[in-house]
Amino acid sequence: MPSPKQYKTIWLSDIHLGNKDCKAELLLDFLKLHRPEKLYLVGDIIDMWQMHRQFRWPKAHNEVMHAIFKLSNEGTDVIYLPGNHDEPLQKYSGMDFSGISVLRETIHTAEDGKRYLVLHGDQFDEEVCLGKFEAWIGDKLYDLLLFINRWYNKLQQSRRKHYFSLAGFIKSHINGAQKAIARYRVACTKRAKEMGLDGVICGHIHHPEITNENGTTYINDGDWIENCSAVAENSDGSLEIIYWQKPALSAVESNAVNEMGDSQAEAA
Numbered sequence: 001m002p003s004p005k006q007y008k009t010i011w012l013s014d015i016h017l018g019n020k021d022c023k024a025e026l027l028l029d030f031l032k033l034h035r036p037e038k039l040y041l042v043g044d045i046i047d048m049w050q051m052h053r054q055f056r057w058p059k060a061h062n063e064v065m066h067a068i069f070k071l072s073n074e075g076t077d078v079i080y081l082p083g084n085h086d087e088p089l090q091k092y093s094g095m096d097f098s099g100i101s102v103l104r105e106t107i108h109t110a111e112d113g114k115r116y117l118v119l120h121g122d123q124f125d126e127e128v129c130l131g132k133f134e135a136w137i138g139d140k141l142y143d144l145l146l147f148i149n150r151w152y153n154k155l156q157q158s159r160r161k162h163y164f165s166l167a168g169f170i171k172s173h174i175n176g177a178q179k180a181i182a183r184y185r186v187a188c189t190k191r192a193k194e195m196g197l198d199g200v201i202c203g204h205i206h207h208p209e210i211t212n213e214n215g216t217t218y219i220n221d222g223d224w225i226e227n228c229s230a231v232a233e234n235s236d237g238s239l240e241i242i243y244w245q246k247p248a249l250s251a252v253e254s255n256a257v258n259e260m261g262d263s264q265a266e267a268a
Helices: 024-032 048-053 059-073 087-092 122-129 132-158 166-173 175-194 255-267
Strands: 009-012 038-041 077-080 100-102 105-109 115-119 199-202 209-213 216-220 229-233 239-243
Touching: 024 059, 038 059, 059 077, 059 100, 115 175, 122 175, 175 199, 175 209, 175 216, 209 239
Parallel strands: 009 038, 038 077, 077 100, 115 199, 199 216
Antiparallel strands: 009 229, 105 115, 209 216, 229 239
């Protein structure tokens, strides 16, 4: 097994433990091979919305939680910033649980001195989606897309075809989705700029990206539903997106790994 790679900091969000589309096995593989000094869990780590509708907690999801606590016990500074799908945990902001700090938002100072606002991003739903009802409708439509995507890719797999992300295609090709992403990017960077910061690191919309918005750095760490992505800080303070698409620990097949398909293994 390769030695764990050392990063100063790693950001993960939108894992959605408890959701059948969570790629928990791939995340376990990632966590076993990375040992950051600091780990930010940037919201929607546990999908309490989905679990309220149908409780589902496979062994791999439990193992992800154990892996996170293991990192904390071994010296990684773990900060949990709840989002909208794990909203009940927001009331514990400012508290500490077994070495894991819970905050609504925070500021991270990178090794190069740049300062970043870190938050999930649901704080901007009213600016981006007009209100909570529209955000709820959007979430339902996304669930429908994932349902269609899941069955379509099972058919693709039976035909030995490549994995295809329907949600990703829509985000990239549908004008309304692109406009919503742009509004979200503007809202996030506006807040960071008002605070006198260099940038913002967020999640929420399942769209990994590093870009510049009117002089402010916008960084989205993506998700573990579609993209299996994270943001990492190198020793010089530079930030990068990691796409974890080829499991290093692939002895045991799982539904989650199978759904990713052969195309992701080739792309890694």
